[in-house]
Amino acid sequence: MKLQSPVNAPAKPNDYTAYPDAAGRFGDFGGRYVPETLMPLVHDLDAAYSAAKADPAFQAELSSFLTHYVGRPSPLYYAERLTEHFGGAKIYLKREELNHTGSHKINNCMGQILLARRMGKTRIIAETGAGQHGVATATVCARFGLPCVVYMGAVDVERQKPNVFRMNLLGAQVEPVTSGSATLKDAMNEALRDWVTNVHDTYYLIGTAAGMHPYPAMVRDFQSVIGQETRRQVMEMEGRLPDAVVACVGGGSNAIGLFHPFLNDEGVQLFGVEAAGEGMETGKHAAAINGGRPGVLHGNMTYLLQDGEGQITEAHSISAGLDYPGIGPEHSWLHDVGRATYLTATDTESLDAFKLCAELEGILPAIESAHALARLPDVAKQVGKGGIVVLNLSGRGDKDVATVAAHLGRTI
Amino acid sequence: MTKARIDARFAALKAEGRAAFVTYIMAGDPDYATGLEILKGLPAAGADVIEVGFPFSDPMAEGPPIQRAALRALDNGMTLSKTLAMIAEFRQGDQTTPIILMGYANPLINRGFETFARDAGHAGVDGLIVVDIPPEEADPLADALDAEQLSLLLLSTPTSDDARLKVILRRTSGFAYYVSVAGVTGVKEADADIVAPHVERVRAASGLPVAVGFGIKTPERAAAIARVADGVVVGSALVEEIATGLAMNESVTDRVLSKVESLAKAVRSARVESLTV
Numbered sequence: 001m002k003l004q005s006p007v008n009a010p011a012k013p014n015d016y017t018a019y020p021d022a023a024g025r026f027g028d029f030g031g032r033y034v035p036e037t038l039m040p041l042v043h044d045l046d047a048a049y050s051a052a053k054a055d056p057a058f059q060a061e062l063s064s065f066l067t068h069y070v071g072r073p074s075p076l077y078y079a080e081r082l083t084e085h086f087g088g089a090k091i092y093l094k095r096e097e098l099n100h101t102g103s104h105k106i107n108n109c110m111g112q113i114l115l116a117r118r119m120g121k122t123r124i125i126a127e128t129g130a131g132q133h134g135v136a137t138a139t140v141c142a143r144f145g146l147p148c149v150v151y152m153g154a155v156d157v158e159r160q161k162p163n164v165f166r167m168n169l170l171g172a173q174v175e176p177v178t179s180g181s182a183t184l185k186d187a188m189n190e191a192l193r194d195w196v197t198n199v200h201d202t203y204y205l206i207g208t209a210a211g212m213h214p215y216p217a218m219v220r221d222f223q224s225v226i227g228q229e230t231r232r233q234v235m236e237m238e239g240r241l242p243d244a245v246v247a248c249v250g251g252g253s254n255a256i257g258l259f260h261p262f263l264n265d266e267g268v269q270l271f272g273v274e275a276a277g278e279g280m281e282t283g284k285h286a287a288a289i290n291g292g293r294p295g296v297l298h299g300n301m302t303y304l305l306q307d308g309e310g311q312i313t314e315a316h317s318i319s320a321g322l323d324y325p326g327i328g329p330e331h332s333w334l335h336d337v338g339r340a341t342y343l344t345a346t347d348t349e350s351l352d353a354f355k356l357c358a359e360l361e362g363i364l365p366a367i368e369s370a371h372a373l374a375r376l377p378d379v380a381k382q383v384g385k386g387g388i389v390v391l392n393l394s395g396r397g398d399k400d401v402a403t404v405a406a407h408l409g410r411t412i
Numbered sequence: 413m414t415k416a417r418i419d420a421r422f423a424a425l426k427a428e429g430r431a432a433f434v435t436y437i438m439a440g441d442p443d444y445a446t447g448l449e450i451l452k453g454l455p456a457a458g459a460d461v462i463e464v465g466f467p468f469s470d471p472m473a474e475g476p477p478i479q480r481a482a483l484r485a486l487d488n489g490m491t492l493s494k495t496l497a498m499i500a501e502f503r504q505g506d507q508t509t510p511i512i513l514m515g516y517a518n519p520l521i522n523r524g525f526e527t528f529a530r531d532a533g534h535a536g537v538d539g540l541i542v543v544d545i546p547p548e549e550a551d552p553l554a555d556a557l558d559a560e561q562l563s564l565l566l567l568s569t570p571t572s573d574d575a576r577l578k579v580i581l582r583r584t585s586g587f588a589y590y591v592s593v594a595g596v597t598g599v600k601e602a603d604a605d606i607v608a609p610h611v612e613r614v615r616a617a618s619g620l621p622v623a624v625g626f627g628i629k630t631p632e633r634a635a636a637i638a639r640v641a642d643g644v645v646v647g648s649a650l651v652e653e654i655a656t657g658l659a660m661n662e663s664v665t666d667r668v669l670s671k672v673e674s675l676a677k678a679v680r681s682a683r684v685e686s687l688t689v
Contacts, residue, residue, distance in 0.1 A: 023548065033517055033544045035473045037569040037594050040576055179479055185470060192472045197595035199571060296517040296544065297470060309491045310522025311469040 012337050016263035019333070024213020026333035032212045033296045037196050046214045048119050053221065058114065065110050066225065069143070070100050072107075074226075076233035076390070081360040088380030089243065089387035093363070094230050096254065096394045103366065103395030104226060104254045105136035105207060111222035112205045113140040121203035124148045127191040129156055129184035129250070130321035130368065131163025132395055133207030138172035148172040151190040153183035156320045163399050181314040184250075184324045188298050208251025209328035212299030216329050223257025230390055231261050243383045244269040247392040248372040249342065250286070250322035252331045254394035259340060269341070271379055272331060273372045275317035276344035286315035288327040289335050289342040302329040318347035318403065321368040321395075345374035351407055354397060366395030367403060417538045418510045418563060418586040421460060422621045422642065431638040433679040434623050435672055436463040436514065436647030438481035439498055440490030441654055442664060447485070449665050451502050454509075457669040458676020461510045461623075461643065463541070466495040468516040473543045475598040477648040480655060492519045492528075496535040503536030512565065512586075514541040517549075525556035532562060539563035539586045547579045554583040563587075568614050570594045577617045587621040587643060588614050595626070598648025602627035604636035611641045631678035638682035646675055 013019070019026045024046075032042055052058040066072040075095045083091045096104040116124060124146050128134030134150040141148035150167055154176040157164050167174050180186035188211075195204045209219040227245075234242055245262060247255035249272035262268040274287035285291055288303040295304040297312055305313045305325035317323040334340035345353070353373035357365045365373060372391055380389050397404070405412045425432050435454055440447045454462055467482040467490050474482070492515075499511055513532065520528050520542065532540070539562060545553055547566055554564045563586030568577060571594060581588065590611055592602035607624055614622045623643025628634050630649075637644045653671045657664035 032546065032548050034546060035543050035569075036546050036567045036580065037473075037571050037591065039546045039548070040571045040573070180470065189470050189472045193475075193596045196473060197599070199594050295521055298472070299544070301521075304518070306518065306522065308522075309493070310519035311467075311486065312518070313469075 012339065016339060017260070019330070020213060020217050024217070026330045027336060028294065029301050029329035029332040030213055030216055031301050032299060033301070034212045034299045035196055037199060041199050042212055044119070049115060049214050049218050052115050052118055058118065062111055062114055065114070066107065070106050070110060071098065072225065073229045073233070074098050076230060076237065078237070079361055082357070082376070085356070085360055086377045086380040088377070088385060089383035089389045091376065091380060092234065092242070092388065092390045093393045094226060094258065094390055096226060096392060097363070097366065097369070097396035101132070101136045101139050102398065103132040103136065104223060104257065104392070105133045106139065107225055107257070108207065108219050108222040108253060109133070109136040109140045109205060112218070113144055113146070116146070116203035116205065117144060119203065121201060122146065123198065123202045124205050125151070125191050125194050125202055126205045126207060127151045127184065127187040128207060129153070129187070129323055130319065130366070131156065131160040131167065131399065132321060132366070134172070134174070135163050135166050135170070137205050137207070138167040138170035141172060142170045149194065150174050151177050151187040151194070153181070153187045154178045155182040156184065156187070159403060160320055160399060183315070184320070185312065192298070207253070209253040209256045209330060210251040210298065210300055210302065210326060216300065219253050220256045220260055220330060223253050224260045226254065226257040226392060227259060227261035230258060234388065234390060238388055241265055241268055242388040242390045243267070244271060244379050245390045245392070246271040246273065246372050246376060246379050248273050248322065248368050248394065249327060249331060250275065250324050250368065251326070252328035254392050256328060256330055258392045259334070263339065270334070270339065271375065272340055272342045273375045274342055274344045275319055275322035275371055276346040277316035277318070279346055280344060284316035285344070286317040286322050286324060287344050288325060289332065290344050292325070294332065297326050300329045302326050302332045303335070318350065318407065319367045319371065321366070322371065343375045343378070345371040349374040351404060354404060363393065364397035364401070365393055366397050367400040369394045370397070417508060421508070421510050422587060425460060430683055431641055431679055432460040432621070432623065432643035433458055433676045434461040434463060434625070434643050434645040435459040435650060436465060436645060437650060437668070438465040438467060438478065438485050439495040440467065440485035440488060441481045441651065442484045442658055443488040444490065444494060444498065446664060448498050448501055450668050451498065452505060453665060453669045454672060455506055457672040458680070459509065459672055461512065463512045463514050463645065463647070464495065464499060466492050466513055466515040466519060468519060471516060473596055475596040475648060477598045477651045477655065481651040492523060496531055496537070499537055500535040510538040511536060512539040512541060513537050515543070517542055517544050520553070525553050526559070529556040529560040529562060533560035537562060539565050541565045541567065541589065547583065550583055565589050567591050570610070574613065574617065577614060581618045584618065584620070587623055588618045589645070590614050590622055590624045590641070591626045592624050593627045597626050600627050601629070602633065602637060604640050607637065608640040631674050634675050635678040635682035638679040644679050
């Protein structure tokens with residue numbers, strides 16, 4: 001088990017929170033690699049978000065909806081039985097799965113829908129993998145009366161049927177995408193094609209901290225409520241900051257939301273867990289940092305799964321939410337400067353962790369979050385007794401019971 | 413910076429008093445040998461300038477026809493290296509027709525901009541269009557191309573206001589490319605009346621010939637655009653001939669080249685006809 005940071009890291013910045021720069025760069029990563037038709041819109045969005053961010057009225061409105069509609073703050077829960085089981089550091093779970101719609105995705109959707117309204121946009125599009133972001137987007141669109149189209153890979157439509165039906169119930173139109181590998185990356189391609197065709201009235205509500213600037217920074221800001229609450233809650237409960245925080249990473253929005261408020265606290269170790277699928281050695285995985293190289297896809301420079309000619313290769317994971325060949329650019333940067341450490345967990349390890357969490361804590365975690373749980377014993381052991389570890393339980397597992405049953409050879 | 417071939421071609425056409433007919437094909441579609449055969453046949457069929465797409469797995473600005481073309485090419489093993497090899501073969505028989513490569517950033521980043529520019533120059537490429545590198549991200553690539561005297565063509569679009577045009581055209585050379593519709597390739601149709609004032613704007617801002625593309629499929633549409641622009645680009649309609657030829661088990665080369673002939677005829681006679689009407 002390797003938990004060390006890379007040795008050849010670039011110099012660390014004095015203030016991690018000063019990024020991205022005006023061009024949307026986290027070191028070499030990020031940027032705005034989009035077709036020209038979209039560039040004026042991307043600049044408009046940047047300006048509109050900067051203004052909203054600085055506007056107390058916008059922040060007050062967002063805060064009110066997060067409290068009364070989303071149900072924040074989410075609890076920080078001492079997982080006594082997992083702690084005993086692993087025999088290392090005290091384990092706390094940040095209960096994002098208790099949010100309205102069942103995951104952290106709603107934090108970002110609420111922020112962006114308020115921004116879209118402020119910009120006068122009348123149509124919302126989104127991409128989704130597991131369907132959690134699609135459901136959260138459909139939810140806020142229903143709440144504010146805006147038409148919503150969700151692009152979803154045909155493979156994911158099949159493996160996440162309950163979420164497709166939830167989106168339909170919420171009034172959203174779900175468009176199955178059959179091009180390419182018919183998963184999250186292809187859904188994002190199709191959403192971008194829609195956006196470039198309907199620039200005049202459409203707002204693209206991206207669900208993860210990736211894509212062209214300002215999305216990685218904006219989504220991170222809206223998700224940082226996770227880390228801010230965690231800081232406050234752990235101080236109340238333990239009187240000090242944690243030794244480590246852990247989160248699963250696909251695009252990386254739940255992880256960056258937890259990490260960001262701790263970036264300048266060098267005593268807090270940050271662990272992201274990528275999906276190793278059938279195993280890193282098989283090549284069938286979704287671990288962009290551990291198994292990829294920097295390149296450009298979907299608007300940003302970041303670590304990507306690609307072949308020797310720069311063609312994007314298909315990701316493989318039991319988790320539709322992590323089944324993406326890239327990762328948010330801030331994670332790529334945090335990896336390169338050595339501030340965060342990116343581990344991996346296989347499908348099998350994640351299924352075992354899923355069952356363990358259900359049996360010991362009475363919580364069905366999302367199969368995405370179960371990837372973080374799978375590395376928890378290693379982190380808890382390294383931090384050791386007397387230490388504190390916080391894990392982001394980013395979503396609930398109800399949507400995954402059919403997938404889990406299939407892998408256990410059971411029919412439901 | 414610009415290679416002489418592009419300037420020479422547009423100057424000659426200006427003297428002839430007609431627009432350039434610019435054809436787009438995907439390299440290696442449906443396979444290397446057929447793609448090369450089509451490429452070699454294009455100038456005689458009436459192509460004045462040739463755009464050659466290099467395939468990418470995730471072509472986010474393309475409509476279904478060019479998406480499928482990229483997949484056909486990739487499935488048959490097409491790569492950026494083989495695209496350059498194909499152009500080098502073409503150049504052995506044609507020293508005058510400008511070749512513009514068109515594609516996405518990642519295969520170029522993977523190769524390294526400097527290496528790519530050197531290899532492309534040796535192969536006989538004249539210019540480059542990269543769909544997902546806007547002016548904000550273009551400097552490293554433009555510098556590499558300048559060193560090899562290759563043109564970078566940054567696209568102007570319906571969302572480009574005058575201030576934005578200045579930013580786009582700052583590092584554009586060869587000719588200016590106006591994307592006639594907001595959208596992906598080969599779906600919406602371009603309207604010459606709507607396009608005309610934008611072409612004037614781009615021409616005035618750039619001092620370069622202006623070619624119009626995205627959404628031109630028929631000889632009638634091509635002729636209408638040829639009356640208002642310095643170049644007419646047709647891509648998806650040609651690529652669709654390959655798909656149809658494959659589906660009907662006919663010669664795709666013949667289908668593509670005969671489509672090129674009919675479109676070229678429309679472009680060549682467009683201004684003559686408009687004078688006699």
